[in-house]
Amino acid sequence: MLKIKDLKVSVEDKEILRGINLDIKPGEIHAIMGPNGSGKSTLSHVLAGKDDYEVDSGSIEFCGEDLLDMEIDERAIAGIFLAFQYPVEIPGVSNANFLKSMVNSVRKARGEEEMNAMEMLKYLKAKTKLVELDQALLKRSLNEGFSGGEKKRNEMLQMAVLEPKLGILDETDSGLDIDALRIVANAVNQLRTKDRSFLIVTHYQRLLDYIVPDFVHVLYNGQIVKTGDKNLALELEKRGYDWIKEEVDGVSA
């Protein structure tokens, strides 16, 4: 589904990603872990199409298409969803109206029929339940004044309504209490299908207690330096990131 080959990316002439290779097949869950500043968020935003990054070399293929050739919204329509680490607050745009116009513009672009008001109401209600979000938050301005947990659940709600092929969670778990974390994990587990894949970017292992990944990759200094299964995450939790750095940098403590 997603094939990243030797991806090199820089920001303002500073090289952030230095040759990433990653292959995600339908239905797989991949976790990317790594210390702060390793390039995790850069990878997430490059996949979503943010303008600030310069792709120096390499390729990204998504469902057989050249992802780097697509606009931000075209990627979303093709089935990429990025849950933001810091969801943006937009005063004056009601959450419900935002969800409605989002769903219908994506459905239209995907060649599906737009939903009428009744269908939409039912659809949103079901999805809101899935992420255990208070219905009252739908009437408020998008993310404005939401707690950290509410913002992240709102991201999960957007993911649920857009039904992407690949869901990318950019440190969605950072700063969440255990209840909110459980709800986020539950949303991912319920949305998991044999065709839908996830890329979970996280600094902590804790989320992976609830979402069992097929692969765990360690990103350090802009490269994937280690790949394993869920046990690698547990080891990282126990030993921290220093031993990885030592292995890679060849310096002993």
Next chain:
Amino acid sequence: MAIAIDNKSAAIVAKYRTLFDVKEKQLNGQKNHPLQTIRRQAMDRLEDIGFPARKDEDYKYTYVTKIVKESFAEGKGATIGKNVAEAAGFPELDAYQLVFVNGVLNAELSDTKHLMAGLTISDMKTAYENADTQALVEKALTNELGLNAFVALNTAFAHSGVFIHVAKGTIVDKPIHISNITVSGGAAIMTHPQIVGIAEESSEVSVVETYYAVNDGTYFTNSLSRFVVGKNAHVHHYKLQNESQSAFQINNAIATQERDSTYSSYVLDLGGKTVRNNLSSHLQSSGTNTNLYGVYLAKGNQHIDNQSFIDHAHPHCESNELYKGIIDDKGRGVFNGKVNVRQDAQKTNAFQQNSSLVLSNTAIMDTKPQLEIFADDVKCSHGATIGQMDETSIYYLRTRGMSLEQARSMLQFAFVAEVLENFQIEAVKEKALAMMADKLG
């Protein structure tokens, strides 16, 4: 006070004097009607005052002389269909309706037959000839408060005008919609829509002015509305302006507020080549509330100037002003919010905010909050921001499948929606939103 008038202004005023004299000659028997005397006095006042010069600080950014120096014929009415009147108004809103086409009342499209008890709507002449309201008309039309050259011009040239009287304790059951429609063709015209609204003690009324162009064309609308808001009364005053993109509008709204009264102004400016709003509220006693809400969108070569003045002359009064707008292309916006808090006006609460989005390198916004505070126990605040669209927000919306255009339009909408939330009449708010959506594309 002697005011030096430059020659250019004097020559332009002389042109209007000639026009006035010709018109007066045609009046025959009506020439000595007291209302005509008031008009003539206004013409005299215009000669005293003269049109503002470029060096006039209040007109620094808006060169109005270029409007009045053009030649405009007086509007003589035009025929339109019911469908046009509906497109210009609120078909879904139950309202008392007055439709003016090219400055002349169209009785057929108007509906003021079944007025509730306590409400009077008439033309100015009828109101003047009524002994009960004569003094009110005379006082309103000769009031020096808020007077400027364009107020005088309107008073001198107004056609039939609209007089609204709301008796003590009357809560008017539905809004009064005054629709001004312009059909262009042939010589450029000028119209001088005029409203005098008197809300007696503890009454409440909503007046909605709309300005609509059937086709693109150059013309000049110079309107005046004077409201006298009685003790504990509330006047809601709306203006939805969508003039032709080649038209000029100068809009003068002047409120005088008695004790414990509330005057709320809601303005949406979308049309016009050059638009100038002179809005002022003069507080005559304590305990008053003044709410001024405004939205402006200037694109192409549009120029929209909002001047407001609130004169806090008495203690325990509140004013609240929120103006937001978007300037794109080669558009230009001006905001000048004067708030005067006189020495006696202790315990005044005055809040003012003006925020603009400037979307292109050639768009200009000039904003000038001007608070002059002479009392020492007051709460006054003002803020002015000029910014661009937030790139992170656009990116966020696009990752949710919205096109760049959709995302930009959604954010622009959201930016001004905060102001429209204050519109009290749902149908007017909906119409304002729809008009904005049309303009934002």
